[in-house]
Amino acid sequence: MTLMSQDLAARREPGDEQEPVVRVSGLVKAFRRADGSIARAVDDVSLEVRPGEFLVLLGPSGCGKTTLLRIIAGLERADAGSVTLRGEEVFAAQRGVDLPPERRRLSMIFQSYALWPHMTAFDNIAYPLRNARPKPGRADVDRRVRAALEMVGTPELGRQYPNQMSGGQQQRIALARAIVGGDDLVLFDEPLSNVDAKVREQLRLELLSLQRELGFAAVYVTHDQTEAMELAHRIAVMGHGRVRQLADPATIYRRPVSRYVANFVGTSNELTGTVVRHEERTTVLRTVVGEVAGARADLAVGAEAVAVFRPERTRLVAAGGAEENAWPSEVTAVLFLGAHTETVAKAGEQSFRLLGDHDAAEGTRVTVTVRAEDVLILPAEG
Numbered sequence: 490m491t492l493m494s495q496d497l498a499a500r501r502e503p504g505d506e507q508e509p510v511v512r513v514s515g516l517v518k519a520f521r522r523a524d525g526s527i528a529r530a531v532d533d534v535s536l537e538v539r540p541g542e543f544l545v546l547l548g549p550s551g552c553g554k555t556t557l558l559r560i561i562a563g564l565e566r567a568d569a570g571s572v573t574l575r576g577e578e579v580f581a582a583q584r585g586v587d588l589p590p591e592r593r594r595l596s597m598i599f600q601s602y603a604l605w606p607h608m609t610a611f612d613n614i615a616y617p618l619r620n621a622r623p624k625p626g627r628a629d630v631d632r633r634v635r636a637a638l639e640m641v642g643t644p645e646l647g648r649q650y651p652n653q654m655s656g657g658q659q660q661r662i663a664l665a666r667a668i669v670g671g672d673d674l675v676l677f678d679e680p681l682s683n684v685d686a687k688v689r690e691q692l693r694l695e696l697l698s699l700q701r702e703l704g705f706a707a708v709y710v711t712h713d714q715t716e717a718m719e720l721a722h723r724i725a726v727m728g729h730g731r732v733r734q735l736a737d738p739a740t741i742y743r744r745p746v747s748r749y750v751a752n753f754v755g756t757s758n759e760l761t762g763t764v765v766r767h768e769e770r771t772t773v774l775r776t777v778v779g780e781v782a783g784a785r786a787d788l789a790v791g792a793e794a795v796a797v798f799r800p801e802r803t804r805l806v807a808a809g810g811a812e813e814n815a816w817p818s819e820v821t822a823v824l825f826l827g828a829h830t831e832t833v834a835k836a837g838e839q840s841f842r843l844l845g846d847h848d849a850a851e852g853t854r855v856t857v858t859v860r861a862e863d864v865l866i867l868p869a870e871g
């Protein structure tokens with residue numbers, strides 16, 4: 490483990506006393522749509538980003554992630570709430586505080602990096618320095634641009650134009666431009682959304698290692714859950730302007746707090762029903778396929794609920810091979826996906842998806858099962 494990653498691990502401990510780089514509190518932003526209706530793009534959002542942390546804002550189109558990012562940057566003015574950067578309040582709706590973007594000591598990387606096509610890599614990186622007030626001297630600009638090129642590992646690219654560089658090199662130049670001023674906070678607005686899947690994967694890995702190495706804090710907007718899982722120390726899953734869950738990727742995946750989060754991150758099997766009883770360690774629902782036992786949940790008997798479980802935790806057994814959660818089904822599809830196979834089985838109208846090698850051909854009668862501890866029982870709504 491490098492010093493940097495040790496630091497990061499330490500930072501992720503709860504009870505961390507370090508001053509956050511970003512603290513937003515009670516942010517609200519409403520827009521009036523063309524038809525006169527009001528869209529609450531950001532609806533009472535509070536969160537923090539710690540030094541060196543990679544925070545991803547994840548959610549479907551229109552959930553407010555870009556608006557939140559732009560409020561942090563100072564490109565959008567919130568109706569209520571405050572933004573504090575490194576302990577300094579840069580925006581406070583009530584008190585009329587609103588520092589312009591250039592005084593917030595952060596940089597933003599947009600879709601496709603937005604490098605100036607008519608400028609060399611060197612001039613692209615020098616751009617924010619040459620436009621800074623006070624403007625640094627020529628020798629100073631030269632030294633800092635070279636240092637930034639060195640830092641992102643491309644000292645030889647100074648004289649290249651963007652169209653003479655690979656996607657990975659462009660990303661490095663965009664990052665060099667973002668950090669050249671010494672900012673410890675970089676905001677990303679879907680920088681990889683216009684890149685094809687294969688290259689995107691590569692660029693993601695590079696971005697990950699550069700961010701961990703250079704140690705700046707990042708707030709990164711995406712609607713791509715794979716991207717979020719791979720890059721983030723923590724993910725804020727957003728829906729309708731609100732943060733629905735904020736946690737590390739494993740917790741988001743294994744312990745989603747709501748049906749919304751469970752469905753947005755990864756795929757799930759779902760059985761809706763009514764809570765019929767609680768046992769020592771389980772909660773039991775009545776559903777169309779019979780009783781379903783899941784990890785004990787704090788829900789009233791009679792409440793509408795949903796049992797959620799992941800395809801990789803769902804298994805096939807011989808008839809009579811499971812004591813609980815055993816549903817006689819028929820295999821309706823076997824999809825070969827390369828690294829793994831997905832099997833779809835149906836019990837009446839209810840479909841189950843299973844990941845892994847199950848070795849059951851289409852049309853086979855099987856029993857689908859899942860352990861109660863691998864089943865989350867969540868409220869039906871939300």
Ligand SMILES: Nc1ncnc2c1ncn2[C@@H]1O[C@H](COP(=O)(O)OP(=O)(O)OP(=O)(O)O)[C@@H](O)[C@H]1O
Nearest residue numbers: 520521522528530549550551552553554555556557
């Ligand atoms: N300038 C604006 N005028 C009116 N409505 C706006 C404006 N900007 C955003 N909105 C609305 O606010 C909501 C949130 O938009 P935002 O761009 O923040 O979402 P997003 O999650 O970033 O979506 P996407 O991934 O599609 O960019 C949407 O309903 C959008 O239509």
